[in-house]
Amino acid sequence: MKQLSIIIVALVFSICGCDTDRPREIPVGTWEYDLLVNGVKLGSATISNKVEDKHYVYSFDLTMGNGQTQSNDVIVETLDCKPVKLEKHTYINAPAQQRLDIIAECNGKQITLTENNNKTVIVLDKDYILDGNYFLYQLIQNKFKKGRTIRHNVYDPSIEREDAIPVTITLVGKETIAINSIPYRAWRVDQSIGKIKNIIVYLDDKGVVLKTSISMLNMKLDVIRKGL
Secondary structure, rough: OOHHHHHOOOOEEEOOOOOOOOOOOOOOOEEEEEEOOEEEEEEEEEEEEEEEEOEEOOOOEEEOOOOOOOEEEEEEEEOOOEEEEEEEEEEOOOOEEEEEEEEEEOOOOEEEEEOOOOEEEOOOOOOOOOOOHHHHHHHHHHOOOOOOEEEEEEEEOOOOOOEEEEEEEEEEEEEEEOOEEEHHHHHEEEEEEEEEEEEEEEEEEOEEEEEEEEEOEEEEEEEOOOOO
């Protein structure tokens, strides 16, 4: 489940595992979002997911500050969400132009990491996943059972290049939330990434993110779906 990678992003009503209004398969398509910091719009994002050559290809594009910062993340997984490849490209246009390109090619616990053309081979001491479709895949496999908790280690070299970060999600249930003042019934997923605990993701009945909220110190970051 995706979740929004540059912010280590990227899930009232009781439900049961037999609920008919629940995701049945990994959604494919393209979705647009607004990025708000403390209620002020500072950027926009696009999430897309597709099946290509018997792999999931998940991408997250972000633009902030009138284009001063742009990022593009692409995650390739098998159809049962095993890691294949991660690409992260970041462009900063002001005050000085900078570009960072990271590519991680996965072969079991061995990762070939290329950072701005500098190649390193890293061997992790634990199993890991990429921050693509894995968590949503697991929730679907468990028929979106209320209270279900899933844990795994996520590899993201922009955060920790030689280790994978523990991530935990819990399916809380369904709640009514407002998106642009319009109420929606949404699945709430609470998530923690490493030491960041206050992450809430809301999904629609197809498993597409409606809203993600992250609270850290005195900052609240919201990613909110457009075009609903």
